[in-house]
Amino acid sequence: MVVNLEADNLVLKRGQKTLLSAVSLQLSLGEMVALIGPNGAGKSTLLRVLSGYLAPDSGECRLQGTALSAWEGRLLAQQRAVMRQQSSLTFALTARQVIALGRAAWPRGQQDEIVTGVAGLTGCSDLLDRNYLHLSGGEQQRVQLARVLAQLWRDGEPQGFLFLDEPTSALDLYHQQHILRLLHRLTRQGKLMVCSVLHDLNQASLWADRVLLLHQGSLVTQGTPQQVLNAETLQHWYGAELSVHSATPHRRPQVMLLP
Numbered sequence: 580m581v582v583n584l585e586a587d588n589l590v591l592k593r594g595q596k597t598l599l600s601a602v603s604l605q606l607s608l609g610e611m612v613a614l615i616g617p618n619g620a621g622k623s624t625l626l627r628v629l630s631g632y633l634a635p636d637s638g639e640c641r642l643q644g645t646a647l648s649a650w651e652g653r654l655l656a657q658q659r660a661v662m663r664q665q666s667s668l669t670f671a672l673t674a675r676q677v678i679a680l681g682r683a684a685w686p687r688g689q690q691d692e693i694v695t696g697v698a699g700l701t702g703c704s705d706l707l708d709r710n711y712l713h714l715s716g717g718e719q720q721r722v723q724l725a726r727v728l729a730q731l732w733r734d735g736e737p738q739g740f741l742f743l744d745e746p747t748s749a750l751d752l753y754h755q756q757h758i759l760r761l762l763h764r765l766t767r768q769g770k771l772m773v774c775s776v777l778h779d780l781n782q783a784s785l786w787a788d789r790v791l792l793l794h795q796g797s798l799v800t801q802g803t804p805q806q807v808l809n810a811e812t813l814q815h816w817y818g819a820e821l822s823v824h825s826a827t828p829h830r831r832p833q834v835m836l837l838p
Contacts, residue, residue, distance in 0.1 A: 583608050583772065584740055589628055589638035591796075598624045599635065600796045606740065609769040611762060613783035614776045615807075616793035617817050622776045623664065623744050625793065629774065630661045630742045642740070656684035659740040660727035664748070666719060668711060674698075674722045675707040681730035693732045697725040702757060716749035724758060737765055743775040747782065759786045780834045784808050792816060808832040 584606040591599040599621050606612060606629070614622045627633040629640055631647040640647045642658060650658075660681065668677065678694045698704045703721045706714060711722060724746060731737040741762075747755040762773050763786045777783045783790050784804040791801040794816045800807055810823045813834065820837040827833055 583643055584629065585641045586629060587639050587641070589625075589635045589640070591624060591628060591633065591635050598796050599628065602638075602793075602796075602798045604791060604798060604801070606772050606774055608738075608740075608772050609766055610772055610788045611766045611786055612772070612774045612789045612791060613787035614774065614791050614793065615778075615780060615783055619795070620793040621796040622793055624796075626661070626742050626744055626774065626776055630659055630740075631655060632661065653684045656730065657733075657739070658731075659742065660730040661742045662723050662727045662744065662746060664744045666723055670712075672711050673708055674703060674711050674714065674718075677711045677722050678707075678725045678729050681726040681728070681732075684730070685733075693729050694725075697728045697732065698722075700728065700761060701725040702754060717751060717754060720746065720749045721754065721758070731771070736768060736770060738770040739772075741771060741773045743773065745776050745778060747777075747779070755782070762786070780808060780813070784831045784833060785829065804831055808834060 586602060586604050589599050589602040602625060614625065616622055624633065628635055631640065634648065642650065675694060678698060679690060682690045682693065698707055701721045701724050703718065703725055706718055706722060711719065714722065727741060728737050731739040731741060747758060750758065759782060765771050766773050787804060789801060790804050790807040792799055792807055799816060800812060808823060810821060813821060813823065822835050822837060823832045824835065825832045
């Protein structure tokens with residue numbers, strides 16, 4: 580596996596609190612990675628450091644061998660995109676205009692074609708001319724996903740590093756399945772990496788190539804879903820009573836809370 584983004588011994592503190600503690604990992608194009616862990620584990624914080632929005636107190640993130648801090652802003656925006664949990668947009672734009680924001684780092688050519696294309700992929704073609712602020716939470720989430728895909732779009736496909744913070748939290752079951760299937764399919768083309776914070780362990784199991792489990796700012800274990808999502812590991816780090824069923828048709832473990 581070719582390593583395209585590498586984090587080396589990341590440490591981040593705020594006052595007396597350590598948010599990330601000596602986190603090291605590697606991410607490669609062509610894979611789908613899930614960040615899991617209990618509330619307060621540092622998942623969203625790690626996502627922001629890996630994407631360059633937060634600078635660690637020590638340690639370093641390198642994209643294609645170059646420190647994130649050394650990348651020119653426009654070029655970095657063409658290589659990685661981030662979808663946060665909540666949008667800070669407070670002024671009226673159409674969904675079409677919101678998606679087009681993802682093309683800010685690129686020349687204007689083909690923008691309309693790309694916006695229309697990613698809207699179709701994410702199931703929001705019928706939302707394009709509506710006021711973004713009047714959309715439901717799930718509709719806004721699909722528009723934001725279209726925006727970050729547009730940001731990485733070149734030569735007919737998304738290419739680069741896509742970081743998503745709970746991208747299915749506001750979606751109904753149909754759109755959860757549709758979006759995760761889409762992301763998985765896009766990574767199979769070998770030019771896109773998706774790293775996503777997921778609270779639903781069964782979603783992580785079904786679609787992730789690798790699962791990274793964080794606890795109190797530390798990366799405590801990582802591996803395939805079969806290696807990480809076992810009852811002993813999950814009960815230890817989450818503190819919940821649960822069972823894990825591995826004899827599934829897709830051979831991916833499924834987690835069930837005990838009554």
